[in-house]
Amino acid sequence: MIAETGLAALWLAAGLAAYQVFLMVLALRSSVEVARPMRGVAVAQGMLTLIAFAMLLLVFARSDMSVSLVFANSNSAKPFIYKVAGAWGNHEGSMLMWVTILAIAGAFVAFFSRRTGERTLAAALGSQAILALGFYAFLLFASNPFARLFPAPPDGQGLNPLLQDPGLAFHPPTLYLGYVGLSVAFSFAVGALLTGEVDARLARAMRPWVLGAWILLTLGITAGSYWAYYELGWGGYWFWDPVENASLMPWLAATALLHSINVLAARGALKAWTMMLAVIAFSMSMVGTFLVRSGILTSVHAFAIDPERGTFLLALLAIYVGAAFILFAWRGASLKEGAPFELVSRESGLVVNNLLLSVILGIVFLGTLYPLFVEALTAEKLSVGAPYFNAVAGPLALVLALLVGIGPLLSWRRERRPVLRQLKVPALVCVGALVITVIVAPGIGILPRAGFTVAGFLLAASALPLANRNPFRAPLATWGMVVAHFGIAVALAGMAANAAFSSERLAIAQLGEALSVGPWQVELVSVTPTAGKNWTAIEGELRASRGSGPITLTPETLYYSAAPTETIRRAGNILHADVDVQAGNPLQLLTNHRGLELTLPGQPDVLPVTAAAVSRPSVRTRFGHPVRRCFEHLDGVRAPVAPAGLGDLSQHSFSG
Amino acid sequence: MKPKNQRLVLVAAALVALVAAALLAMIGLRNQASFFYTPADIAAGKASDGKAARLGGMVEKGSVRREADGVTIHFVLTDGKAQTPVTFRGIVPDLFREGSGAVAEGRMQSGTFVADQILAKHDERYMPPELGNLAAEHKAGKTLEK
Numbered sequence: 001m002i003a004e005t006g007l008a009a010l011w012l013a014a015g016l017a018a019y020q021v022f023l024m025v026l027a028l029r030s031s032v033e034v035a036r037p038m039r040g041v042a043v044a045q046g047m048l049t050l051i052a053f054a055m056l057l058l059v060f061a062r063s064d065m066s067v068s069l070v071f072a073n074s075n076s077a078k079p080f081i082y083k084v085a086g087a088w089g090n091h092e093g094s095m096l097m098w099v100t101i102l103a104i105a106g107a108f109v110a111f112f113s114r115r116t117g118e119r120t121l122a123a124a125l126g127s128q129a130i131l132a133l134g135f136y137a138f139l140l141f142a143s144n145p146f147a148r149l150f151p152a153p154p155d156g157q158g159l160n161p162l163l164q165d166p167g168l169a170f171h172p173p174t175l176y177l178g179y180v181g182l183s184v185a186f187s188f189a190v191g192a193l194l195t196g197e198v199d200a201r202l203a204r205a206m207r208p209w210v211l212g213a214w215i216l217l218t219l220g221i222t223a224g225s226y227w228a229y230y231e232l233g234w235g236g237y238w239f240w241d242p243v244e245n246a247s248l249m250p251w252l253a254a255t256a257l258l259h260s261i262n263v264l265a266a267r268g269a270l271k272a273w274t275m276m277l278a279v280i281a282f283s284m285s286m287v288g289t290f291l292v293r294s295g296i297l298t299s300v301h302a303f304a305i306d307p308e309r310g311t312f313l314l315a316l317l318a319i320y321v322g323a324a325f326i327l328f329a330w331r332g333a334s335l336k337e338g339a340p341f342e343l344v345s346r347e348s349g350l351v352v353n354n355l356l357l358s359v360i361l362g363i364v365f366l367g368t369l370y371p372l373f374v375e376a377l378t379a380e381k382l383s384v385g386a387p388y389f390n391a392v393a394g395p396l397a398l399v400l401a402l403l404v405g406i407g408p409l410l411s412w413r414r415e416r417r418p419v420l421r422q423l424k425v426p427a428l429v430c431v432g433a434l435v436i437t438v439i440v441a442p443g444i445g446i447l448p449r450a451g452f453t454v455a456g457f458l459l460a461a462s463a464l465p466l467a468n469r470n471p472f473r474a475p476l477a478t479w480g481m482v483v484a485h486f487g488i489a490v491a492l493a494g495m496a497a498n499a500a501f502s503s504e505r506l507a508i509a510q511l512g513e514a515l516s517v518g519p520w521q522v523e524l525v526s527v528t529p530t531a532g533k534n535w536t537a538i539e540g541e542l543r544a545s546r547g548s549g550p551i552t553l554t555p556e557t558l559y560y561s562a563a564p565t566e567t568i569r570r571a572g573n574i575l576h577a578d579v580d581v582q583a584g585n586p587l588q589l590l591t592n593h594r595g596l597e598l599t600l601p602g603q604p605d606v607l608p609v610t611a612a613a614v615s616r617p618s619v620r621t622r623f624g625h626p627v628r629r630c631f632e633h634l635d636g637v638r639a640p641v642a643p644a645g646l647g648d649l650s651q652h653s654f655s656g
Numbered sequence: 657m658k659p660k661n662q663r664l665v666l667v668a669a670a671l672v673a674l675v676a677a678a679l680l681a682m683i684g685l686r687n688q689a690s691f692f693y694t695p696a697d698i699a700a701g702k703a704s705d706g707k708a709a710r711l712g713g714m715v716e717k718g719s720v721r722r723e724a725d726g727v728t729i730h731f732v733l734t735d736g737k738a739q740t741p742v743t744f745r746g747i748v749p750d751l752f753r754e755g756s757g758a759v760a761e762g763r764m765q766s767g768t769f770v771a772d773q774i775l776a777k778h779d780e781r782y783m784p785p786e787l788g789n790l791a792a793e794h795k796a797g798k799t800l801e802k
Contacts, residue, residue, distance in 0.1 A: 273666065340662055351666065355673040362677030363684070370685050381692035383710060385761075388688035392680050 003067050003146040006055030010096075010146075013048035013103060014136035016041050017129040024126020027119055028194060035118040039110040042125050045132070046107025053100040056145055060087040066152035069093060069145050074156045085169040091293060091309070092145035094172060098289070099135040101180040105209075106132065109184055115205035116188070117197050124184075124191030131183055134316045142312050171227055175220030175247055179285035181213025182254055186282035189275045190324060193331040198275060203265035206278070210261055214254045221247050237498070240389045245368040246288030249361060253281035256357040259350045267412060269338030269347055272328075273354070279328060283321040284361070290317050291368070342414040349407035356400045363393045394447050401454050401492055404485050405461030422464055430457035437500075444500040451496030458489035521545050530556075690761070699738035703764045711740060711769050712759040720754055733758065733769070744771040 020041050027034040059067045060083050063076045073090040074083055087093045106128040113121060139145065188206045192198045224247065229237040238244065257277040263270045290313045341347035367384045374380055405426055409419045433456025437449050462485035465478055514523040525541040542553040690708035703709050713733035720731040728745045731754075742760050752758055752774055762771035 270666075273670070351669065355669055358670070359673050359677040359680070362674065363681045366678065366681035367685065370681075370689065374689075382689045383692065384685060384689050385708075387708065388684045391688060392684035396680075 002055050002058050002062075002064065003148065006052045006059075007144070007146040009048045009052040009055065010136065010140060013045050013052065014133065014140065016045040016048065017103075017132045017136060020045065020129035021126050021133065024122055024129070027122035027126070033118075035122050038122050038125050042103075042110035042129070043107045045129070046104040049096075049100040049103040053096055056087050056093060056096055057084055059146075060084055060093075063156065064152075065154065065156055066148055066150070068147045068149040071149055071153050071156045076155055081169060088172055089168050092139070092143045094176070095135065095139055095143055095293070096145050097173065098176055098180065099132060099139060101176055102128070102132050102135065102183055105180050105184050106187075109187075109209075113205055115201050116192070117195065117201075120188075120191045120195045120197045120202065122191075123194045124187040127187040127190040128183065131187065131320065134320065138309075138312055138316065142309055171220060171223040174216050174223060178213045178215075178217030178220055178254070179250060179282075179288065181209050181216060182250060182278075182282045182285050184209040185213070185257065185278040186324070189278035190327060193275055193327050196331065196334070198264075198271045198335050200265050200268050203261050203274065207261050207265055210254060210258050210278075210281075214251070214258050217247065217251045217254055221251060238495075240367075240386045242368050243292050245364050246291040249364055249368070250281055250284040250288055252357050252361040252364065253277060253284045256354045256361070257281050259353050259357075263347050263350050264338070267339050267341070267347060269341060270351070271335045271338050272332045275332065275335075276328060277354070279321075279324045280361075283317075283324070284365075286317045286320060287365075290314060339413075341412070344410065345414050346407070346410040346412045349403070349410045352403060353400070353407060356396060356403070360393050360396050360400070363396070364389065367392070390447065395450075398447075398450050398454050398492075401458055401488055404488060405458045405464075408462075408465045408481060408485070422468075423461060426457045426461035426464070429460040430454070432456060441500060448496040448500035451492050451499070455489045455493040455496060458485065458492065462486040462489055525552075692759075694735040695733055695738040695740040696735050698740045698764065698769070705764050705766065708761075708763055709769075710759055710761050711742065711771075712757070713740070715752070715754050715756055715758050717754045733760065740769050741767070742769045742771055744774055746773070748774050 020038060023034045023038045023041065027038070056069075059070055060074055061080070063070060063074055063083060065071045065076075069090060069092050070086075073093075074086045078086070088097045106125060109121075109128065110125055116124070185206050188202060188209075192202045221244075224244070225237045228239065257274065260270050260274045260277055264274045290310070293309065293313055367388050370384050371382055374382055406419065406423065409417070409422055411417060430453055434449070434453045437444065437452045462482055466474055466482055471479075512524065514521050516522070522542055522544045525543050527538060527540050530537045530539050537556045539554055539556040542555070543550040544553060545551070688708070690710055691703070692710045692712060693703050695711070695713050697703065698711065703711075711733055713735045716732040716734045716739060720729060722729045727747075728743065729748065730741065730743050732739045732741050734740075742762075744760065744762075759775040760769055760771035761773040761775070762769055764770075
């Protein structure tokens, strides 16, 4: 009954969304007062989706294998938290989560928003309902999460082990909250374009949503990045993978929107531009969802390819984005121009920020979709990777980071204070950073060196807005800005360090043998088998030292018993090391070596390490079993149900 | 600045930004995009030496050989029509094995494909899209042989 309750709630919610659209049309065509019933309907719709989502969590928590989604993505032996997180670790569940967040966001707008005019609010809620309707249709007609299996199988196929990670519990939900927060900005923009009430009040109503969405996107990207960093084989913290780009594009647009909306709120300027950005930001969220869900691009993230769903999502994307752009073209030109400003002013600074962000967004967008265009036109297959993005977007990002230090010092309308004089200290820090990198690391590339230099400048410059006044009486917003800009400097320094100082060494090591990697001495201390509830693992222990006390690393290789997937390897520490059990390698490459081999390749040097491996016959026999079982599983067991629709894993699972 | 001029300037700036993005992207893509080849493409001389590329195929049975250092491997990728030798230094994915599909990322160097990274079919449910057709063709070929 639980699944049926969920499905019924979903149908009811879809009905209410349709009613909400009807009310919007009523509000726009006549002066009928609909805002109050509309608020009620929106809140009810949010509650219903919440019920549907709760039912999905419940069937996953209870491991109800008669629900085909649970069967395909869960297993009764899984730890409880991953049973629950498994609910959104798959296509249907994650789409339900998406629409739940969308409807709840609508409910919050209905409940709390008092800032805009009633007609604009009604139009915005209607727009939110139209968005939700598309996704309800998608769920109900093309990806029903509550479909039953008869007869119910005894146990499930298990979640892809790569997803059995705390990363899954947090990374997708935060990103989704961010994506959907942008849907509210989109709906407000559509509503305001329909009623023509694009003004500072609208900007103030939108701003908390944009800020919230931006924070969540930032957190989601950071969480995913960290996950990819300690999960070996995912290409490190950032890989320019299409699915990573899918989260970066909305972030870039949201960052631009967050800045331009302040101009609209404070000065009533950049009206059309801000509305445009609100439309683009959510469009990018939809593009991202499409790229992730359709599996159309080769990616380290894995998805089963399902053309039908891809087409459905593409149609939704085309309808929503197309309609919004047409609306913008129709109403955008009639917007009254806002307050004027001089060439050198904070407004201009924010325009430059927006333009640079837009150019970077365009570059990422074109690079991500280029393989699709080319394949459609010429049938040639190609891929675009890090070299393109680093070379083309990297320098622009550095210019932007440099300007981030200067922009906040400008005043509104017209510059009156001598800005350059304030920048003495940052300029000194900047030159200092450059000189230090030249002395300490003469051999590093241009981009990392420029990164250090700009980071030095920004570290000092970002604090300036607080330096000229009593910092404790500064508004919280100023603090927020300073912290965010300081964060850019820290991130930039980290990226530059990672690019400049990483060193890697591949070697085969004996137990007790020490290898040197850069300035580090790394000793392979032990290799031990461990086991969890539904996995076995081999854990290596390495001791890395550089003069002072040693750091212990415990990389591990895990084998999951109930899932037909490859083993996974974790770095076990921010310092990277890898355990590779060649004995389990089906290629039988190592017959000339005795026994088990561990290869421990390392990564950075800033956050350093290494490579090693062992030969110890006794270990092999102990590990032979789980390894073999894992591969038997792979070869022998096939999903009893056609895996096409069941196979897509919401987030990561391709290990490069 | 008058409001009207201001709007013109802003629109012009936005257009310039758009064009700049497109130009930068096009120049970058021309230099940096890496094409996907099959061993047959390589045999036909489509890939030029030293340019980033991807090579996809099946790992030929009996071709995998490991050097004495334990971390450098050599193998042959085949698509049934041609073979390309591949060299890779590093850890291969766990599901990399003979007779299975793999994609190598790297570049051609005097007749050998030098890979920086190997992607393998990573579970029963998923394959890199480029390999999808290849696997189907391969299977068809096998059935015919039988």
